[in-house]
Structures are given as structure tokens and as C-alpha cells.
Amino acid sequence: MTPRPIVIVGASLAGMRAAKAMRAAGEEGPIVVVGDEAHLPYTRPPLSKGLLEGSETPESTDLGGADLDVEWRLGERVDQVDSIGHEVVLADGERVPYRRLLVATGSRPRHWPGPGADLEGLVTLRTLDDALALRERFDQGPRVAAIGAGFIGCEVAATARALGLDVTVIDIADRPMTAFGPDIGAWVASLHRSHGVDLRLGTGVSAVEGDGRVEAIVLDDGSRVETDVAVVALGAVPETGLLEGSGLALGPGLRCDATLTSVSDPDVLAAGDVASWPHPLADGDQLRVEHWANAVEGGRVAGRNMLLEPEKRRPHDALPSMWSDQYGLRIQVAGLPSGSDSSHVLEVEPDGDRRVVACSRSGRVSAAIAVAAPRRLGWYRQHVERGSSLHEVRAALEEQDEAIGPPAQAVSA
């Protein structure tokens, strides 16, 4: 009898990194990767940046899956997981047995829940196909609106402006990118405004209107934003539909322990956007992290752990990091800004964009956010890793001759 394979659901970043880690660790048995997109794994960040702008191609987003020794089952969807029988059930009813299962199904965008949801021109952005279709729309020179000023809404807006399109961004919050705190939010707002974006903050959307296709977005304050394309950027939800009825604990995402092992079943692990685990930087709160580096690190950790007995598995404890590119400026984050209780501008370039903001949680620096300052971020990252207090960071900063901006300003801010 052939051995039961290891099965990975989700042929993207986390699944691919896990498969790679298993092969690197010497696993020689069969690995089956089931993914419902038609493509081999590709990297998503360019979908709202270079690929949408036209400076990158689908080929340049390829993650090199063709070189990996696994069985790719692309264009196929897992509908159900039978954790007792150790099988996944595909959409056509085929049952694929597994020895161990990795859930790497990522997340999907939240759709516009109100009136007008079916209108042509109201779109979300998650997949390569979404990005290519949006790119085609952009070629027609439309007016563009983003519903939601999170990082996807902001990046799409920046790319659309770079293409010379008229752009409106709407959010119910009083600032964009709320997860990064008020200082970065205020700076991002002024950045977009200075690039000609019509930013409508503090007002929700009550309806999307049009006759078959999007014509206007009606805001809670009664005003109307005329547009041809509306990009719904209201965040993402973990893709856990296949796990309903499986008996595996959910919420948020697939509920795992520190080693990315399902709390309900040691033969099921998870990685990437879909996994939640007790996070060391958040006092053990059960969190999901929806960023690229988390899928890479978590994929690797889960991949190795898949091959080990539960008591030998290692925790997923890499410091989170993420980035966003807007108007040629890179915002980089090390640590976990969400859940912090205050933020502090520690460095800022006079009359410029470069800056560093530290977030603190119960007195410890839990994250640093740097704009156009990757080397400076490295310095802060060490403090976040060490668990330095805000006071210690401020004191150390006084000795830093590389700090951005005048030192007096840097320490007093």
C-alpha cells in the first residue's frame, strides 16, 4: 500500500514555504498540494503595486513552484475536511487521504454587504486574476473610488494616482491605516491629499448606486461620489469554510497552539493568514497575522513541525514584520502595532517624510513603524525583540548619531 500523503490545502505562499521546508528537512514521501486557483503559487504584494501599475508582469510574481517536488492539484477546491477519517473531500466528491494536513487557505476579501453589491465595476482585489482585470479597467481611464482606507485601499489609490486617474478614498474611521496608530495615520492622510486623492474620512458608505454598473457611492452624510470603479477594501476574513463541521476549533481562523498545531487535532496544522495562535508579543492573545513575512515564517515552522511528533514541535515566534508601498515611499513595521496602547513619534525628518514611530503596550515597545528608513527600523527591531521599555529606547536614542532629524526633536517628541 502506498503511504498516505501529506496534504496541503492552499497553493500559495504559506503552503509553498511549508512544502519547501519539508523537502529541505529530508521528507521523501508524497506531498499533495490542492489549490483552487489555476496558477502555481505567486506573490501577492505586487497585485496592488507594480503589477497593477504595469511595471511588473504575472511572470515576475511567480514563486518558483514548478521546481518543487510535490503533486500540484491546481484548480481544485477542498470542500470539507474529515479529520476523523483523515481525508479531505474535493468539490467533485473525490476523497484524498492524508497522514498530516496543513491548512494554508489564506483569507478572502470582505465584500460590500449593502445595496448595490451586484453592480458591475464593484470589485475586490485578492488574486492575480482580480489584479489583471482591475488593470484592464484602469486602462480605460476611469474614476476610481476605494471603499476602505486600510493598506490595500491606500495602495490601490496610490497606484491609480500614479496612472493619472481621479481617486476618492472613503473610510468610516477618522484616519487611514488605523492599525498603525494616529501619527502614521495623520501622515498617510496628508500624503494622499498632497498627491491629489479626495479623502473622505469619518463617513461610512450607505449604498452603491448605478444602473447595472457602478455610477456613484452614497455616503452616510448624504453626499455622493461619482465613480466608474469601486474597489471594496474592507479587510479580509480567514478562509475556513472547508473546516465547518470538521470538529476543528475555529475562531479566529483555525485555532492553533504556539506550534501552529490545531488545538483540536495534532495531525492538522495551519500557516499564513488563516492560522491563529497565542502571540508572544500580545501577552498570549490568540491572533491571526495577515502579512507576507508571517506566511513565509509560519509556513516554514509549520512545514518542519508537520514531520515531528507534537512534543518536539517548535513555536512560531518570529517577530512579525510587514510593509506597504505608497507613492514610492515604503512604510515598514516590525512587531505588532495592533493592540498597543500608545504611539510615539521618536524620529522625524524636518520637512520630509522619513520618520519612526514606536508603539508601546503596557510600557514595552511592541512595534516600530518606519517610513523610508529601513536601516533605522533594524535598530528598533532589536529593541522590540529584547522587550525594551519606551524609556530605555528613548535613553538609547540619545546616543544614536544615526537618528533621523535633530536629536533634540528626536528625544523630546
Add this chain to the structure above:
Amino acid sequence: MKVLVDMNLCQSHGECAVVAPEVFELGDDDVLRWEEDVGEELREKVEEAVERCPMMAIRIED
């Protein structure tokens, strides 16, 4: 082994310098500098840097 970075792709994310500081460093101009000839003992770290680079800019040649 030889470590190659395509500087047309590198965008100074600095992820490589986090996982393999022995090999990679961002200069004070934020431009990447790295060692080209690297001992075998650092292979695992450099491989991790390859995986962590969002631009897929790093390559190892044996």
C-alpha cells in the same frame, strides 16, 4: 558558496540583514552591502534570507 543579489530587484527591505546579519547589512545610505563569498556554516541562514526577501533578489551559487 557564492551569494548573489540582483540589485535591480533589491529594494532595501532589509529582511536579509535581519536573518543573516553576518552576510547582509544595510549601509547608512540604506543601500544593501553583502559578502559574496560565504562559508558553508552560514548556508542555512542565507537560505532563510533567500526565502525572506520579498523581492526574490537573492541567489546562492555553489
